[in-house]
Amino acid sequence: MFLVFPDSTAIAAHLSARLQDIIRQDPQATLGLATGGTMEPIYARFVQDVRANGLDVSKINSFNLDEYVGLSGQHEQSYAHYMQQHLFSQLPFEAAHLHLPNGLTTELEQHCQEYSAAIAACGGVALQLLGVGTNGHIGFNEPGTPFDSGTHVVALSERTRIDNSRFFDSMDEVPASAITMGIADILSAREIALVVTGEHKARTMLNYQEGGVTPELPFTALKQHANAHILLDEAAASLLDPSLCHRPLISQAA
Numbered sequence: 289m290f291l292v293f294p295d296s297t298a299i300a301a302h303l304s305a306r307l308q309d310i311i312r313q314d315p316q317a318t319l320g321l322a323t324g325g326t327m328e329p330i331y332a333r334f335v336q337d338v339r340a341n342g343l344d345v346s347k348i349n350s351f352n353l354d355e356y357v358g359l360s361g362q363h364e365q366s367y368a369h370y371m372q373q374h375l376f377s378q379l380p381f382e383a384a385h386l387h388l389p390n391g392l393t394t395e396l397e398q399h400c401q402e403y404s405a406a407i408a409a410c411g412g413v414a415l416q417l418l419g420v421g422t423n424g425h426i427g428f429n430e431p432g433t434p435f436d437s438g439t440h441v442v443a444l445s446e447r448t449r450i451d452n453s454r455f456f457d458s459m460d461e462v463p464a465s466a467i468t469m470g471i472a473d474i475l476s477a478r479e480i481a482l483v484v485t486g487e488h489k490a491r492t493m494l495n496y497q498e499g500g501v502t503p504e505l506p507f508t509a510l511k512q513h514a515n516a517h518i519l520l521d522e523a524a525a526s527l528l529d530p531s532l533c534h535r536p537l538i539s540q541a542a
């Protein structure tokens with residue numbers, strides 16, 4: 289079943305409310321975070337709601353999905369920089385609780401193992417936010433990634449580098465590899481919210497609906513998760529079978 293909302297603003301309101309519920313229930317909850325254009329309205333709404341409601345976020349833990357190899361946290365296109373800009377600098381988080389893969393590590397293999405272990409040591413992810421690439425990638429798990437993968441280094445596909453080149457001055461500057469949480473890490477979350485917005489993702493979603501579960505479309509791994517929700521705007525849902533689309537009643541309450 290697909291949850292279809294009028295637009296990205298309505299999805300942001302819904303997920304902000306869900307995130308706040310989780311934090312109210314467990315102030316030390318561990319959140320799995322993503323970057324990318326899809327997440328921006330969600331973080332903006334969450335920041336607004338947390339401020340308005342005076343919610344304490346100082347004890348939560350977070351793990352980001354991925355980071356480019358070779359970019360420092362100061363680089364404007366690093367995911368560390370994105371998170372600072374859109375979320376971490378906006379609310380009184382405890383910096384030591386906020387985790388991203390380190391794109392500058394020289395011990396890549398060891399770092400990846402430690403990252404997966406650190407997620408487990410925090411009690412696992414309560415809610416994993418996800419976006420999807422037009423080729424079906426989640427995190428930077430490109431087509432062909434085994435579903436049992438932990439955190440690992442990936443060579444980015446040409447499709448993904450082209451998609452992301454809009455954030456860099458030229459194609460040459462788009463990093464060739466990244467560190468990503470693996471599909472097994474993602475599936476270990478107790479709840480997953482995949483957010484898909486925009487007409488350019490409509491065909492990707494049709495592939496999800498029509499396909500089976502295959503590493504060639506990494507996000508089809510979510511079909512194996514008992515508590516994964518797919519939230520779409522009308523544009524991304526435009527090619528889906530209407531009988532599989534549920535339109536939740538919209539509440540403006542935060």
Ligand code: F6R
Pocket residue numbers: 321322323324325326327353354367418419420421425426427428
């Ligand atoms: C980002 C990430 C990626 C993006 C995906 C969609 O941390 O893991 O999988 O979620 O590339 O990106 P946008 O939202 O920019 O379309």
